[in-house]
Amino acid sequence: MTTSASSRRHLANSPFQPDPEPIVEVYAVADLVSHDAHGLGRVTHVDASAVMVDFGAQTVRVPRPFHKMAKL
Template identity: 35%
Template sequence: MTNRSAHQRHLPTSPFKAPAAQAIKDFTLGDRVSHDRYGLGRIIGTELTGGAVLVDFGSSQTRIVSPYTGLHRL
């Protein structure tokens, strides 16, 4: 059996396009953000080594790790 979740390499001779690399999002303190689940918030902390940000959504503070899925800068 094979593991389908494993990364498959792209052959240069393939007629299909290689999957596009996701752009790395960069947030700084004080940035206003929107999250798909939590709503509007503000960045109140960043972790350089862990690749995570701490976001204050008013009613709660949430730590969101990289690749920051669902988090968008306003």
Template identity: 45%
Template sequence: MKQSAGSRRHLPSSPFNRPAQADPPVELFDVGDRVSHDQFGLGRVLAVEGDNDAVLIDFSGRQGRILSPYSKLTKL
């Protein structure tokens, strides 16, 4: 008799079939925050659009608009 996949127990050390985890909270930025982007480097937040849906950042004279969830952007 075959067991269904739902009745199998999960081994803590197994990298497969892990229970779904909640996404980490989206980082909130304010005007004037110093940030670092993986591709564009260091910058300063010039504007925040909507309810932190996007941020406009000055990267040493080059401006960029980064959309939420900001996976490559960190606050310094």
């Protein structure tokens, strides 16, 4: 039987620290962003599962989680 780290619970008396919660960026319309593949862009639309970003030459829908994108 194998268990993933996300399904294991942390015991209060454990000598080990729990894994940190992943930080999910929150974006708003007009935020400037940098994407690893597309470069610099501006957020044009935000919904529950993705953001639309205008990178100048093209507008791209970037789904959550935003591993390759950072807010500037």
